[in-house]
Amino acid sequence: MKNIIVPIDFSEDSLKGLDLALLFSQKIYTNIQMVYVQKKSHYAYPGAIVKEEIREAEGRFEQIMESYLPKLGHDSRLRFIVRKGKVYEEVVSQADSYKDAIICCSTHGASGFEELFIGSNAFRIISATERPVFTLTKGDAPKDFKTIILPIDVTPQTRQKLPLTTTIAQMFKAEVHVVSVSASRSKQAQSRLRAYSKQVSDYLKGAGVPIVTDSVVGDNITDLTLNYANAVQADLISIMTEQETSLSNLLLGSYAHQMLNNSHIPVLSITPSEMRVSGSFRTFG
16 A cells, blocks of 8 residues: 555546545655546547647646645655556556556546546456556545445455455554445345355454454345444445455446445545456456
């Protein structure tokens, strides 16, 4: 988390991704890099128009720097870069230019240039990267991470989000709610959930992280997770990019996609290590 990539389109909403990144600078040294992807290419526009877009972007970045630099902690850095290409590809490429990096972005944003992060672009970023991605859909970024929701399902990959979630909980001295979520009441499913929940809880306790354990069962695990998170006024939900799906979830789309669209609470999305690239999206291999 020492390197944080923040996609920016200069809208108020996209700046909330920067607000989210600033939280980490209050705890550790961070190198925050804002990324704007220009939309006017030399192939479709005269060179003067392309250069004007770049100058305007740089001017807006300078204004952001003037406003946000005093908010940084721990001698953290704030920089910017203008890239050209597809938004999600360039954001992921910038993250990949560092050995270790995370991405913080708003799932909404519109500017005088073009809309960038409405709908699918934020999801494409998550789908196209192996790096952890923090997203904020609506509302302001939290002032702190005090309560983190860690939903546990029946898939083996569900536990892979544990190490990073633990690190964040330690950094912010947060309480983690280990919540077993399932669309099945079968003995086999519930037995596996209990086993996974115990493993996760023991790991967190060993790391000195305060925990709360609970379980919920219903048709839609996205709704289950969000209802629980809202009830306890959570500050962050930690998920894998693929989770258990019930029939209703399958019809509505992936768990991660639903969470991005519906959560008013910041979401940390982590890609399972067993996933491989298939086009611009990832599938289990």
